[in-house]
Amino acid sequence: MGRKNLQHLNHFVSTSDLSKEIVQSLIDRAIAYKKGASYHFLEPKFIANLFFESSTHTRCAFEMAEHHLGIKQLSFDYETSSVTKGASLHDTVVTMCTLGVDVLVIRSDEEQFYTSLLEDKNVTCTIVNAGDGMGEHPVQSMIDLMTIYEHFGSFEGLKVGIVGDIKHSRVANSDMAMFRRLGMKVYFSGPEVFQNDKCQMYGDYMSMDALVKEVDVLVLLRIQRERHSLSISDETYFKDYGLTLDRVGNMKEKAIILHPCPINKGVEIAPEVLTLDKCRILTQMKNGVYMNMAILEALLV
Ligand code: CP
Numbered sequence: 001m002g003r004k005n006l007q008h009l010n011h012f013v014s015t016s017d018l019s020k021e022i023v024q025s026l027i028d029r030a031i032a033y034k035k036g037a038s039y040h041f042l043e044p045k046f047i048a049n050l051f052f053e054s055s056t057h058t059r060c061a062f063e064m065a066e067h068h069l070g071i072k073q074l075s076f077d078y079e080t081s082s083v084t085k086g087a088s089l090h091d092t093v094v095t096m097c098t099l100g101v102d103v104l105v106i107r108s109d110e111e112q113f114y115t116s117l118l119e120d121k122n123v124t125c126t127i128v129n130a131g132d133g134m135g136e137h138p139v140q141s142m143i144d145l146m147t148i149y150e151h152f153g154s155f156e157g158l159k160v161g162i163v164g165d166i167k168h169s170r171v172a173n174s175d176m177a178m179f180r181r182l183g184m185k186v187y188f189s190g191p192e193v194f195q196n197d198k199c200q201m202y203g204d205y206m207s208m209d210a211l212v213k214e215v216d217v218l219v220l221l222r223i224q225r226e227r228h229s230l231s232i233s234d235e236t237y238f239k240d241y242g243l244t245l246d247r248v249g250n251m252k253e254k255a256i257i258l259h260p261c262p263i264n265k266g267v268e269i270a271p272e273v274l275t276l277d278k279c280r281i282l283t284q285m286k287n288g289v290y291m292n293m294a295i296l297e298a299l300l301v
Pocket of ligand 1 (some may be wrong): 022055056057058131137138261
């Protein structure tokens with residue numbers, strides 16, 4: 001797909017802003033990039049990746065996408081920034097906008113950090129939510145959707161299982177909303193302490209052994225230990241919910257395995273499963289670069 005079909009976006013902060021048409025246009029453009037399309041902004045465009053929380057996959061995939069598109073990066077390191085001298089996230093954003101930055105990719109532990117930014121007339125930059133606490137991770141959700149679409153060619157009627165620490169996962173929040181909007185049926189599995197009201201709203205709970213037989217797509221989640229102090233041992237978790245070769249053996253022939261990363265081997269997934277064709281975790285990672293290119297282009301056209 002060429003860039004003429006890409007819908008312009010003002011910001012990219014929540015899946016609630018993403019219609020089916022926008023999702024499809026971003027996926028089509030990301031797939032075109034993956035197949036070799038290229039685009040370089042001729043006029044200078046400036047970006048800063050403001051990560052107030054740790055990240056490898058999202059941050060580096062954005063940096064790579066920005067290089068491919070010829071967008072100039074301003075460096076920002078939380079540890080050596082003026083945040084350590086009292087500047088807030090909001091102050092930092094206003095500073096970047098005043099300096100002439102066009103786009104800010106932001107990760108913060110504060111849920112909906114973007115709401116006050118979008119209301120401030122001094123915030124002239126375009127905002128990308130790269131994860132807001134336990135709120136949302138719309139970028140990861142788009143990457144998951146691209147990976148599913150590449151394999152199945154459509155969404156309607158697919159069955160998707162989300163397994164693990166759903167309660168503390170922003171990826172789960174974004175995925176369950178998008179999966180349902182696109183006509184997929186959502187199921188959950190995981191310890192009861194990791195479920196919440198949304199699980200009942202969006203889908204049915206199943207045991208892990210029943211779930212693996214039922215679904216076309218299995219989304220595994222990391223236990224978000226940085227967000228709670230619930231005691232659940234890695235061994236118990238792996239026994240009850242870990243994806244082992246035996247469990248993979250009960251999955252449908254065409255079913256695929258996703259994980260937003262970072263993964264904990266021997267907790268949510270057995271190391272041997274990572275090398276299987278069904279396991280599309282590295283594909284997701286690679287797709288992150290192309291999806292981020294599509295998102296940035298849609299924001300800057
Ligand atoms: N998927 C994801 O958000 O990973 P990082 O925390 O490494 O960015």
